[in-house]
Amino acid sequence: MRRTLMLLLTGILFVSLGCDKEEDILPIIQSEFYIQGKVDGELIYTDYIGPGNIDIYRISDPTYFSFERKISRENHIIWDVSVSDLNLDNAELPITIRNYGGIGEPSVQFYFSNDNGDEGINYGVDNIDPDRFDFTITSWSDDIITGAFSGELISGSNPDKFITVTDGSFRIKLTRFDFSI
Structure with a gap:
């Protein structure tokens, strides 16, 4: 009887420990490919790519590539990146690129879009x-590009409004695509 009672109490203890809500919360599993950064101190992690969107590395024009990520299908907070005048296969890395690097120089178009808020503002x-x-x-290896970003982005609707982006990083697999076909 004593043994049965001990087994019963042990079982109840394990069940009660297993039902603790805080213990049942699973850790966030991050994807292999993502874009993330802090916007005015708030971490924005994106790993969702919508239907019909692909991260492109043009075979017909290897000096252009682009990629983007959203938080989710329903959440339209987006990081969007396009780089021109840089052939990744021949580039000396690491390389820091700025917008409008000059004619024939690499340049980046970088956007953060928050279409979920009241303002629905795009920053670039x-x-x-x-x-x-x-x-x-x-x-840049095996069509996987990694890097970092930081600085200020300006509002597309209010030239006096900026956001500060820190601790930005990305890891994206680009799809080689031939647009000349």
Whole structure:
């Protein structure tokens, strides 16, 4: 009887420990490919790519590539990146790229879009002062690009409004695509 009672109490103890809500919360599993950064101190992690969107590395024009990520299908907070005049296969890395690097020089169009808020504001690299934002590619191997970014992005609707982006990083697999077909 004593043994049965001990087994019963042990079983109740394990069941009660297993039902603790805080213990049942699973850790966030991050994807292999993502874009993340802090916007005015708030971490924005994106790893969702919508139907019909692909991260492109053009075979017909290997000096252009683009990629983007959203938080989810329903959540339209987006990081969106396009780089031109840089052939990744021949680039010396790491390389820091700014907007409007000059004719024939690599340049980046970098956007953060928050379509979920009341304002629905898009922020991008400042065309007047491109030195406010750094975009660095640190590696390119097996069609996987990694890097970092930080700086200020300007509002598309209010030239006096900026956001500060810190601790930005990305790891994306680009799809080689031939547009000349």
